[in-house]
Amino acid sequence: MSLAVLRSRALSGMQAPEVTVEVHLANGLPAFTIVGLPETEVKEAKDRVRAALQNARFEFPARRITVNLAPADLPKESGRFDLAIALGILAASGQMPGDELDAYEFAGELSLSGELRPIRGALAMSYAMHRAATRGRPRAIILPEANAAEAALVQDAAVHPATSLLQVCAHFAGRNGDGRLSRYRGEVDGGARTYPDLSEVKGQAQARRALEVAAAGGHSMLMVGPPGTGKSMLAARIPGILPPMSEDEALESAAVRSLAGAFSIADWKVRPYRAPHHTASGVALVGGGGNPRPGEISLAHRGVLFLDELPEFDRKVLEVLREPLESGHITISRAGRQADFPARFQLIAAMNPCPCGYAGHPSGRCHCTPDQVARYQGKISGPLLDRIDMQVQVAALAQDELMRQAEGESSAVVAERIARAWERQLRRQGKGNHALSAAEIDEHCRADAKAEELLRAAMTRLQWSARAFHRVLKLARTIADLAEADGIGPQHVAEAVQYRRGLREH
Structure with a gap:
């Protein structure tokens, strides 16, 4: 047999389309050619595969070897096809039986010694394979042992981990169970990470309450205050009070991080917390590149994106957040391809009120002119501010509060209230x-007569947009849920309005 056909998978955005690996041996001058739109990492597989086969004591055929990765118009990247190519050469040259190959999919990068190295996107691959199995094409997947726990997060996926090329060959050469690879059966426990506790925050009762409301309803929040008032400290504690992740949310989040090679089993069912530096580019924030990869907003999917020193970000970088904040996904278009990534993140931002940072500070240290303050705050556009649900002032602590021992509620107590509201x-x-949505707001966020009157007066006075009006209603609904109230009353609307007065009105 001079032809062998195996299955693997590529990565294209969040998808993992099937790739057919065809290996053909022909007479002629020895050559090794890989076709099918391979990128540089795939072309380099020739040298890795040759060395791995020779060091595993197999014969490397001195023939004309052609490897076709189909479909030809799908770009192929990374070393994930090494294992399939090596097995195809062995099967086509008769050094390994190939009658069972069609029952498996293969992924793994080979070292020169024949060891299997981990790949990125294993979860996306096993998920795509499992979906194909539900349509009548059941297969198991053989991949590096380091990726097995990640790939097995997809329930009912048949995952067979291996450590080397020799172990995989022994699986297909084995009879009566000898040398066969076992299916991965490990249990995954997640969500056991220890977070900084909210009780460590001294004072700041209003900011703590705002943080609780934001966490209970998944609302975005901007904290404004002088340096050292606890804005970053509060933000670092929000993951510890967020409601627990569902199975579907955990799988979505893990799949995105797997694509970037940033997922660890210890992160299973742990809401991501991303805090990029203010020098981050637009591509780093939303994703991109020749072969599009997820950015910070997608890596924070179903978790928190914290932007500290918000006005220090380039304005063009901040503007790319507008659409994802509304839609919950980002589409990256390039000349040759398009990728769609989920981006349903909770935005928490922090900033100083002026260039020196001390506007409104009791010490009177600020000497910024009104024009300087306006220019500084003007770095954040009106449309972006309109999309941030809550804008909270974090005041400087008085001396007696600073010297006092922390007496606030712990994260566990607050998280329990938030879980009930959720x-x-x-x-x-x-x-x-x-x-x-707008229709769901009309159905679930109905305010009583007094609350509606208060809301109408606030909208007239503060000149809200329709978007701002809807966001205040959603805030009021969350506050009512925390109070375990069925309807929205004036007290809930009054608190929501305080969180929505606007940065430039202070």
């Missing part, structure tokens, strides 16, 4: 309040 939302509408 459950109310899921029972009522199947999603968090932040994700309600």
